[in-house]
Amino acid sequence: MEKTLASRTVxxxxxxxxxxxxxxxxxxxxxxxxxxxxxxxxxxxxxxxDGRFVLVRQFRKAIEEEILEAVAGTLDPGEDPLNCAxxxxxxxxxxxxxxxxxxxxxxxxxxxxDECLHVFFARLTxxxxxRCPDEDxxxxxxxxxxxxxxxxxxxxxxRDAKTLGAWMLLKGRRPELVVRGS
Amino acid sequence: MEKTLASRTVxxxxxxxxxxxxxxxxxxxxxxxxxxxxxxxxxxxxxxxDGRFVLVRQFRKAIEEEILEAVAGTLDPGEDPLNCAxxxxxxxxxxxxxxxxxxxxxxxxxxxxDECLHVFFARLTxxxxxRCPDEDxxxxxxxxxxxxxxxxxxxxxxRDAKTLGAWMLLKGRRPELVVRGS
Numbered sequence: 271m272e273k274t275l276a277s278r279t280v281x282x283x284x285x286x287x288x289x290x291x292x293x294x295x296x297x298x299x300x301x302x303x304x305x306x307x308x309x310x311x312x313x314x315x316x317x318x319x320d321g322r323f324v325l326v327r328q329f330r331k332a333i334e335e336e337i338l339e340a341v342a343g344t345l346d347p348g349e350d351p352l353n354c355a356x357x358x359x360x361x362x363x364x365x366x367x368x369x370x371x372x373x374x375x376x377x378x379x380x381x382x383x384d385e386c387l388h389v390f391f392a393r394l395t396x397x398x399x400x401r402c403p404d405e406d407x408x409x410x411x412x413x414x415x416x417x418x419x420x421x422x423x424x425x426x427x428x429r430d431a432k433t434l435g436a437w438m439l440l441k442g443r444r445p446e447l448v449v450r451g452s
Numbered sequence: 453m454e455k456t457l458a459s460r461t462v463x464x465x466x467x468x469x470x471x472x473x474x475x476x477x478x479x480x481x482x483x484x485x486x487x488x489x490x491x492x493x494x495x496x497x498x499x500x501x502d503g504r505f506v507l508v509r510q511f512r513k514a515i516e517e518e519i520l521e522a523v524a525g526t527l528d529p530g531e532d533p534l535n536c537a538x539x540x541x542x543x544x545x546x547x548x549x550x551x552x553x554x555x556x557x558x559x560x561x562x563x564x565x566d567e568c569l570h571v572f573f574a575r576l577t578x579x580x581x582x583r584c585p586d587e588d589x590x591x592x593x594x595x596x597x598x599x600x601x602x603x604x605x606x607x608x609x610x611r612d613a614k615t616l617g618a619w620m621l622l623k624g625r626r627p628e629l630v631v632r633g634s
Contacts, residue, residue, distance in 0.1 A: 272513050281462050281470055283486045286564060288463055288470055293513055301588035303513040304465045306488060308564075330562040331454050331475055331485040337562055374608040376616060378561045380512040380519055382468060382490075385561065387613065406483035423624040426556040431569065434558060434617035441620075442605040 275300065285309075285344065308385035312355045313436045314341040315373075316365055316392035322413045324363050324394070325433070329408060338412060338422070340433040342387075351388035359392060362409050364401040367392040373439040378432055389436045457482065467491075467526065490567035494537040495618045496523040497555075498547055498574035504595045506545050506576070507615070511590065520594060520604070522615040524569075533570035541574060544591050546583040549574040555621040560614055571618045 272293040281288040287307035295301050316324045329336045343358030345351065355370055373389040403409050414422070419437065422428050428437075454475040463470040469489035477483050498506045511518045525540030527533065537552055555571040585591050596604070601619065604610050610619075 272511060280465075283462075283472065284484055286470070286486045286488070288468070290465065291513060295588045295590065299588060302466060304468045305514045306468070306564075329454060330559075331473060332487045332564055332566045333559055333562045333568075337559070339562070342563075374611070376611050376613040377512075377515055377519070378613045379565070379567065380515045380521070380612060381524075382488075382514055383561070384514045386515075406477045406481060408477065420624060423620065426621075426625065429556070429558050430562060431558040431560045431613050431617035434620040435613040438605065438616040438620040438623075439608075442602060443608065 272301075272303070304382060306383035306385070308344075308383050309347065310345045310351075310386045310388070311342055312345065312351050312358055313387050313389045313432050314355055314359055314392050315390070315436055315440050316341060316359060316363065316367065316394050318365075318394050318413070319396045322415050323419060324365055325412045325414060325419070326362060327410045327412050337430055338428060338433070339430045340436050342432065352390075355388070355390045355392070360399055361402050361404075362407070363411050364398040365392075365394045366397050366399060368395045369393040373436065373443055376432070376435050376439070387432055387435075389439055391440055454483075454485070486564060488565035488567070490526075490565050491529065492527045492533075492568045492570070493524055494527065494533050494540055495569050495571045495614050496537055496541055496574050497572070497618055497622050498523060498541060498545065498549065498576050500547075500576050500595065501578045504597050505601060506547060507594045507596060507601070508544060509592045509594050519612055520610060520615070521612045522618050524614065534572075537570070537572045537574070542581055543584050543586075544589070545593050546580040547574075547576045548579050548581060550577045551575040555618065555625055558614070558617050558621070569614055569617075571621050573622055 275292040277291040279289050289305045291303045293301055326341055327338050341362055345354050371391040376387050454477055457474040459473040461471050471487045473485045475483055508523055509520050523544055527536050553573040558569050
């Protein structure tokens with residue numbers, strides 16, 4: 271426990287809010303924590319009836335490169351993560367979930383942000399609807415067999431921690447959920 | 453690619469810097485990206501000669517709770533990740549690496565931060581030195597067998613994404629590195 275002595279919001283933006291907090295680590299030891307407030311997000315590993323998973327590739331300004339990631343999206347204020355998962359799946363990929371299974375939650379960077387990721391496995395119907403990503407999103411679907419994803423991980427080509435973490439949860443938590451394709 | 457039209461630093465703190473960037477997503481489509489600049493960090497999975505791994509438990513103000521994590525630490529300006537890994541290992545846990553193996557890099561949250569995590573597997577000597585964490589750090593070592601870590605993951609009790617991601621890299625990239633304890 272670190273007691274809050276004082277806190278101030280130094281930035282309140284479109285996505286992020288930054289708070290600087292003076293804390294008492296223990297009596298006589300004080301410090302400052304810089305905390306990024308984030309609304310939270312969902313992460314999905316959707317699987318088609320043929321066994322392939324749907325991942326996405328998109329350019330990320332923060333790292334100035336295109337990166338392969340699990341499907342993900344930010345929670346609207348007060349939104350239920352399960353609803354958000356179904357919505358983001360359709361908006362970003364055009365696919366529809368027949369079932370959504372909760373794989374748990376994880377924190378991408380608990381050292382400096384309260385963002386919580388709600389992780390789901392989605393069994394897809396195979397049908398697709400019209401995609402409607404946000405106006406400033408450019409997202410490309412990438413369909414990969416389980417073995418192809420594992421080869422990419424082995425080769426160091428999956429470099430998004432939430433994607434590696436979600437894959438670990440899928441493999442480590444619920445192996446019976448995964449339909450193996452031919 | 454998103455062309456930078458303008459950018460401004462809205463906060464420059466002890467750990468984080470926050471930049472707001474106006475971008476052109478494509479001709480005629482503009483947007484704003486909020487980017488947290490971070491110096492980068494190392495993540496370690498250290499293993500004792502008896503096969504147990506050293507994890508750490510610490511309170512994180514951002515999420516207001518104690519969490520089990522892989523050993524990690526922020527890079528000093530210009531510091532080589534391999535040097536940082538050895539330094540942070542000794543400072544935080546008191547253990548000494550006989551060998552450090554690079555498992556690759558990953559981004560904890562490429563949607564809004566440029567932080568890059570350099571992941572290492574450490575084979576420990578088994579000796580320990582005096583720990584010297586930062587004055588405002590309170591870190592407890594947690595020694596766990598491989599099967600205990602996998603049980604915690606299966607039970608949803610590992611909720612730090614970098615720890616899950618690093619474990620995935622260890623299992624997925626270099627299984628031959630892991631010494632199995634009795």
